[in-house]
Amino acid sequence: MQDIEKLRGLLVRLGSSPIVISPWLAYIKQGVEFEGDLFDFLYWNARDYATEHWREEYVAQVFGTLPVPARVPKTAIYETAISTALSLAYNHSGDPLIDKSSADQSLAFLDEFVQEHGFDQFVSLYSVITAFENYLAIHYYGEMKESDFVYGKLHRPWIGYTLHDELILMQAMGTVEIFLRDGVRCLRLTELGRQRLEAIRALLNSTGYTETRSNLLRISHFSEMEDYESVIRYLGPELSKWRRRLLELAHIQEGMHVLDLGCGSGSLSFDAGLADQVGPSGRVVAVDPAQKLLQQAADKKVHYDKPWVSIQMASAEDLPFPDGTFDAVLAMLSIHLTDIPKALQEIARVLKPGGLFASFHALKFPFEEPFLRDWFEPIQHVSGLPPHDHALPDETVVPKYLPLELTSFDVRTVFTPCRYDDPDKVVRFFVENVGLFNDELMTLPWTEYQSLLRQLKENGASICSRLTKEELTVEYPAQLVMARRTTS
Numbered sequence: 001m002q003d004i005e006k007l008r009g010l011l012v013r014l015g016s017s018p019i020v021i022s023p024w025l026a027y028i029k030q031g032v033e034f035e036g037d038l039f040d041f042l043y044w045n046a047r048d049y050a051t052e053h054w055r056e057e058y059v060a061q062v063f064g065t066l067p068v069p070a071r072v073p074k075t076a077i078y079e080t081a082i083s084t085a086l087s088l089a090y091n092h093s094g095d096p097l098i099d100k101s102s103a104d105q106s107l108a109f110l111d112e113f114v115q116e117h118g119f120d121q122f123v124s125l126y127s128v129i130t131a132f133e134n135y136l137a138i139h140y141y142g143e144m145k146e147s148d149f150v151y152g153k154l155h156r157p158w159i160g161y162t163l164h165d166e167l168i169l170m171q172a173m174g175t176v177e178i179f180l181r182d183g184v185r186c187l188r189l190t191e192l193g194r195q196r197l198e199a200i201r202a203l204l205n206s207t208g209y210t211e212t213r214s215n216l217l218r219i220s221h222f223s224e225m226e227d228y229e230s231v232i233r234y235l236g237p238e239l240s241k242w243r244r245r246l247l248e249l250a251h252i253q254e255g256m257h258v259l260d261l262g263c264g265s266g267s268l269s270f271d272a273g274l275a276d277q278v279g280p281s282g283r284v285v286a287v288d289p290a291q292k293l294l295q296q297a298a299d300k301k302v303h304y305d306k307p308w309v310s311i312q313m314a315s316a317e318d319l320p321f322p323d324g325t326f327d328a329v330l331a332m333l334s335i336h337l338t339d340i341p342k343a344l345q346e347i348a349r350v351l352k353p354g355g356l357f358a359s360f361h362a363l364k365f366p367f368e369e370p371f372l373r374d375w376f377e378p379i380q381h382v383s384g385l386p387p388h389d390h391a392l393p394d395e396t397v398v399p400k401y402l403p404l405e406l407t408s409f410d411v412r413t414v415f416t417p418c419r420y421d422d423p424d425k426v427v428r429f430f431v432e433n434v435g436l437f438n439d440e441l442m443t444l445p446w447t448e449y450q451s452l453l454r455q456l457k458e459n460g461a462s463i464c465s466r467l468t469k470e471e472l473t474v475e476y477p478a479q480l481v482m483a484r485r486t487t488s
């Protein structure tokens with residue numbers, strides 16, 4: 001396994017570069033848009049780049065004496081150009097729309113990376129990452145028909161090429177064997193193949209690639225739902241009361257300068273009355289990374305006629321405001337979705353001395369409720385463990401990461417009803433949007449992942465048909481945290 005160990009340093013550097021090697025991301029059709037003819041632009045530029053820069057001597061450097069999948073340098077550049085452009089576009093605007101600037105930047109970053117580390121090294125990285133997808137899928141199914149593998153039917157259904165050459169390579173390495181089952185050619189991992197899968201998995205975990213892949217899953221869901229506001233209003237019928245309560249507890253006064261962090265479609269600023277409380281002599285800055293939700297907030301600003309509210313794209317971990325800007329930072333149902341330690345540092349920084357931080361955020365999913373445990377039981381088949389929520393904090397997390405400059409004076413767990421009687425909304429919101437099971441889902445072959453989502457919705461429908469609406473309404477745990485910025 002020395003060949004893959006040599007890539008350790010490069011994988012770490014990949015993590016801090018804007019390059020995204022994520023073949024599946026390059027082919028997600030649903031939701032990804034290319035402005036004008038940018039698809040062709042990226043496709044042809046990437047192929048031309050590979051033709052120009054790939055050298056004969058790299059072949060032996062990457063593959064030694066093993067059989068060579070000849071299309072790999074072109075595919076590697078092309079798929080990486082698209083997945084990088086998509087990630088750049090999404091991080092910049094919250095929209096999976098590849099525009100000219102993200103396409104140009106992607107090609108430029110790719111060239112920089114290849115120039116710095118070598119085309120052979122780049123192709124080696126790409127090959128290890130795609131090999132991981134292959135090994136994972138074969139391992140997941142135990143055995144696979146050769147034809148299913150070759151056409152990527154179950155694990156890479158988007159490919160416009162076949163995986164014949166990758167199969168021949170794996171056979172030559174001794175990691176996969178072909179056998180006949182009822183006269184049909186099938187394949188499975190050998191012992192060496194299983195060892196290789198585990199070695200690659202350990203390498204990708206320890207270099208941070210796995211975490212990046214998990215975050216990319218969010219892009220593939222295009223987490224902001226068009227009907228987000230009606231979904232959350234349906235699932236959490238009392239959340240509007242909690243928004244008003246948060247404003248009361250924070251003692252928002254006329255003339256204050258307040259940050260609405262993770263504003264979404266503007267429910268706190270407009271519907272709950274934050275803008276009215278600070279009035280025209282004050283100022284509300286409402287920020288969120290999701291472009292589509294910000295557009296809904298911007299529509300409300302016009303509708304409610306509140307020119308003293310400004311709406312802007314920003315993430316909690318990197319707030320584009322000088323130190324000591326705000327009298328209060330309010331985070332309604334958003335802190336749990338951020339990188340909590342980084343977000344809290346930023347909040348402390350942008351608050352004025354004496355300024356107030358108030359958050360109402362979700363805590364861990366209530367799996368102790370028997371019907372919810374049954375509902376999400378199919379997750380157990382994936383991970384071998386009972387469904388567990390990796391994505392949300394428990395009540396210790398936010399208090400623990402409050403920086404020294406933020407002194408908490410009120411921390412409490414509260415409960416608010418959540419309605420689980422609409423399986424489509426529940427699965428879309430908790431699984432796809434919040435990402436409750438990203439850790440488990442990310443190891444699934446693509447087709448299996450889609451079918452698991454369907455299965456969760458069907459399971460939910462069957463459970464919902466057996467219970468009353470009252471039984472399907474369960475108190476959801478949330479936390480209120482109030483803290484003040486020290487004055488010195």
Ligand SMILES: C[S@@+](CC[C@H](N)C(=O)[O-])C[C@H]1O[C@@H](n2cnc3c(N)ncnc32)[C@H](O)[C@@H]1O
Binds near residue numbers: 262288293332333339
């Ligand atoms: C459940 S919604 C809450 C929206 C709104 N505050 C409300 O009361 O309805 C969570 C919001 O947090 C935003 N969000 C996710 N990650 C974030 C981050 N890193 N920084 C700031 N906001 C984030 C989402 O885009 C989404 O709009």
